[in-house]
Amino acid sequence: xxxxxxxxxxxxxxxxxxxxxxxxxxxxxxxxxxxxxxxxxxxxxxxxxxxxxxxxxxxxxxxxxxx
Numbered sequence: 001x002x003x004x005x006x007x008x009x010x011x012x013x014x015x016x017x018x019x020x021x022x023x024x025x026x027x028x029x030x031x032x033x034x035x036x037x038x039x040x041x042x043x044x045x046x047x048x049x050x051x052x053x054x055x056x057x058x059x060x061x062x063x064x065x066x067x
Contacts, residue, residue, distance in 0.1 A: 024032065
């Protein structure tokens with residue numbers, strides 16, 4: 001099989017598979033977007049809290065011992 005016919009077959013198979021996909025409607029997409037935004041905010045807050053606690057413990061407390 002030539003490279004050109006292989007490429008054509010690949011594109012046809014991709015188009016066929018894309019027709020089988022169930023695409024989300026606007027409401028599902030909006031809900032999924034809000035879930036991602038909320039999850040990002042929650043994870044960011046957790047990382048920020050861990051950063052503040054580690055700074056207080058490691059930098060302020062430990063460095064305060066050696067001043």
